[in-house]
């Protein structure tokens with residue numbers, strides 16, 4: 001199997017399970033993943049004018065301008081040049097995809113297609129631990145103690161952009177922006193789409209796909 005560094009992306013609408021699937025890939029294949037959404041929340045939530053501006057985009061479910069997110073992500077990826085890349089939620093627009101083309105050649109793109117109603121249900125039941133980005137779901141992966149992070153014991157919160165109005169805006173925006181990105185990757189033959197309502201059913205296919213590119217460190221069932 002080739003030992004080339006992996007350049008992979010997981011795309012999908014809000015709540016499609018990108019973070020959940022990336023976490024499983026990261027554990028099963030011994031690599032780190034970079035979530036653009038979590039990265040933005042960490043980088044720009046710290047205050048200052050730029051931070052406050054970006055916060056407004058996030059809270060309203062709008063995409064941060066391409067040049068802002070691209071600059072942040074490219075700088076971060078340059079630091080990780082010697083590592084595998086598993087990107088969650090970037091690129092979101094054609095402009096971002098073109099910027100990514102400037103620094104790497106992607107090996108594979110995983111697209112998660114989840115029905116709209118399922119997304120809404122999942123996001124209304126999502127709770128997060130802001131400091132770590134750990135994600136829970138009251139139905140799918142509840143914390144051991146309600147409202148509390150398993151590892152730190154700190155309180156869990158619901159994301160501002162998981163409010164129903166923001167979710168509706170995010171889903172609308174996602175469709176428009178993502179279409180040309182998907183078309184681009186499809187035309188290159190690197191797009192792998194998975195459809196369904198349950199991550200546990202999609203996961204074995206994702207695991208098999210990844211196994212063809214990088215040796216696993218854990219068996220499929222031990223994600």
Ligand SMILES: Nc1nc2c(ncn2[C@@H]2O[C@H](COP(=O)(O)OP(=O)(O)OP(=O)(O)O)[C@@H](O)[C@H]2O)c(=O)[nH]1
Pocket residue numbers: 012013014015016017018019020021037089122123125126127135136137138139140141197198199200
């Ligand atoms: N009921 C259910 N919930 C799931 C499933 N897979 C993931 N979830 C939950 O759905 C919510 C959304 O999953 P994430 O992995 O955060 O989705 P995402 O695509 O990263 O979401 P964004 O950060 O909004 O882009 C979380 O609360 C997950 O725990 C599933 O198969 N069933």
Ligand SMILES: Nc1ccn([C@@H]2O[C@H](COP(=O)(O)O)[C@@H](O)[C@H]2O)c(=O)n1
Pocket residue numbers: 014015036037038040057058059061062063064065069088089090091092161170
């Ligand atoms: N490329 C991106 C990624 C994210 N955002 C903003 O962050 C929010 C949350 O992102 P998730 O991936 O966690 O859903 C998203 O709604 C955007 O406001 C962005 O602008 N560009």
